[in-house]
Amino acid sequence: MRHVLAIDQGTTSTRAILFDEDARSVRVAQREFAQHYPQAGWVEHDAEDIWRDCLAVAREVLDGVPPSQVAAIGIANQRETVVIWDRASGAPIHRAIVWQDRRTAETCAALKADGAEAMVTERTGLLLDPYFSATKAAWMLDHVPGARERAERGELAFGTIDSFLLWRLTGGKVHATDVTNAGRTLLYDIRRQCWDEDLCRLLRVPSAILPQVRDNSGLFGTTDPALFGASLPIAGMAGDQQAALFGQACFASGMAKSTYGTGCFMLMNTGGEAPRSANRLLTTPAYRLDGQMTYALEGSIFVAGAAVKWLRDGLGVIAHASETHGLATQVDDSHGVVMVPAFAGLGAPYWDPDAKGAIFGLTLGATAAHLARAALESVAFQTMDLVEAMVRDSGALAAALRIDGGMAANDWLCQFLADMLGVAVEKPTNLETTALGAAFHAGLATGVWSGLDDLSRTWESAARFTPAMPSERRAGLAALWRDAVRRTLSQG
Numbered sequence: 001m002r003h004v005l006a007i008d009q010g011t012t013s014t015r016a017i018l019f020d021e022d023a024r025s026v027r028v029a030q031r032e033f034a035q036h037y038p039q040a041g042w043v044e045h046d047a048e049d050i051w052r053d054c055l056a057v058a059r060e061v062l063d064g065v066p067p068s069q070v071a072a073i074g075i076a077n078q079r080e081t082v083v084i085w086d087r088a089s090g091a092p093i094h095r096a097i098v099w100q101d102r103r104t105a106e107t108c109a110a111l112k113a114d115g116a117e118a119m120v121t122e123r124t125g126l127l128l129d130p131y132f133s134a135t136k137a138a139w140m141l142d143h144v145p146g147a148r149e150r151a152e153r154g155e156l157a158f159g160t161i162d163s164f165l166l167w168r169l170t171g172g173k174v175h176a177t178d179v180t181n182a183g184r185t186l187l188y189d190i191r192r193q194c195w196d197e198d199l200c201r202l203l204r205v206p207s208a209i210l211p212q213v214r215d216n217s218g219l220f221g222t223t224d225p226a227l228f229g230a231s232l233p234i235a236g237m238a239g240d241q242q243a244a245l246f247g248q249a250c251f252a253s254g255m256a257k258s259t260y261g262t263g264c265f266m267l268m269n270t271g272g273e274a275p276r277s278a279n280r281l282l283t284t285p286a287y288r289l290d291g292q293m294t295y296a297l298e299g300s301i302f303v304a305g306a307a308v309k310w311l312r313d314g315l316g317v318i319a320h321a322s323e324t325h326g327l328a329t330q331v332d333d334s335h336g337v338v339m340v341p342a343f344a345g346l347g348a349p350y351w352d353p354d355a356k357g358a359i360f361g362l363t364l365g366a367t368a369a370h371l372a373r374a375a376l377e378s379v380a381f382q383t384m385d386l387v388e389a390m391v392r393d394s395g396a397l398a399a400a401l402r403i404d405g406g407m408a409a410n411d412w413l414c415q416f417l418a419d420m421l422g423v424a425v426e427k428p429t430n431l432e433t434t435a436l437g438a439a440f441h442a443g444l445a446t447g448v449w450s451g452l453d454d455l456s457r458t459w460e461s462a463a464r465f466t467p468a469m470p471s472e473r474r475a476g477l478a479a480l481w482r483d484a485v486r487r488t489l490s491q492g
């Protein structure tokens, strides 16, 4: 039996999953790692922690598995997060600046005020928001003494986490990324499919530090034999949200998935054409196979599970995320409590980096149960905004939305989602779709699976939730949410 090892390097944890030829996960290892918040709105990771955990979880699942049974390794990663390292020593020059980090909000605002956004959006499919990589990279080059000069001289390498892990796994031999990660930097022209010199100049990132950009499926390199006792091929890489789209087998235009982890990311396959969103959604590479690009429309929400984590770690009203299910069902409604979880600004479709989280409708009757329910509801309300924008942009969405991620374990949320979206919500038996997508890419390149049809056959529904809420109730809740968002936006 051949296996594929997937490494899913997420925002809060690093997982390794070993899949068999039937796409079943046979072994899992996971480690959470430290989040650093040096100032309000700043979020950093230590890239050495990430590397240490990546090795540890990979070694754990490979323990006792003969290397001949491991066909390939696939990597899926938190996107946009920036690492810059020294090519000679491999050492990062600064802690990684995480996608949630807002420190470059002013830079983005200034670029927007100069009228740069239209060109940036036309070429990259993105917006001028601190979420994306380029302004974070420029910040690092400006703040680490001597870094900009070293970068110009070609001594430094830039990468998103996939690139950094590939560099380390290959013993410093390969500096590459894939189209889905390149497409999140603000430096990559998604239609011409190349780094864009104008954008590099505008955003002040020297092209000498950029990695080579490749298809998602193909031989990226082989592991340093010292790491796992054999040289294993790294044959698939993708940003985690695009990997989840692939792992959910959303291969036809109009098929969409939404992943509920720290944030929530909804992607809809739009086929070979890169659409131009009129509703402030992102256009992004979904996957490129044999040089053939497939695109997606994306709605990115920065806080989903993170709101539940805040209830646990920030407020202490729950001890475990899963308690939100029991709390939400204890009460008939949220008692008028509405949470707008703009803890990291608001993402799509509002794109307001300066918005701050808010809770409305508090009375003395409000309890922890209402708060928990409001946190879960906020996730569905935000998805509703995305679905509406996607339908406006594309005219249609497939009959059901495929969901996954840690929060999809919460059946109350799944039903409330279906109710608020007015479309069926379906979750697969394998909720580890991100890792599976990375495994699919690596397995396609190494002949474990023969093609997309082969992959589609592995998708199995575990549960389907159909809309059941009366339309007046739905409209009432939607109106409360819209009013709360309006009051939260920084521009009033």
Ligand SMILES: Nc1ncnc2c1ncn2[C@@H]1O[C@H](COP(=O)(O)OP(=O)(O)O)[C@@H](O)[C@H]1O
Pocket: 010, 011, 012, 013, 260, 261, 262, 263, 304, 305, 306, 307, 308, 309, 321, 322, 323, 324, 325, 405, 406, 407, 409, 410
């Ligand atoms: N049963 C649950 N109900 C609600 N939220 C949950 C539940 N289980 C996990 N979560 C939330 O989901 C998130 C974890 O999902 P995961 O997909 O592992 O995230 P990530 O990959 O972003 O680190 C956490 O923020 C947690 O609060």
Ligand SMILES: O=P(O)(O)OC[C@H](O)CO
Pocket: 009, 010, 011, 012, 077, 078, 079, 080, 099, 239, 240, 241, 261, 262, 263
């Ligand atoms: O780590 P996740 O799963 O929350 O995903 C993070 C996204 O890739 C950020 O764009």
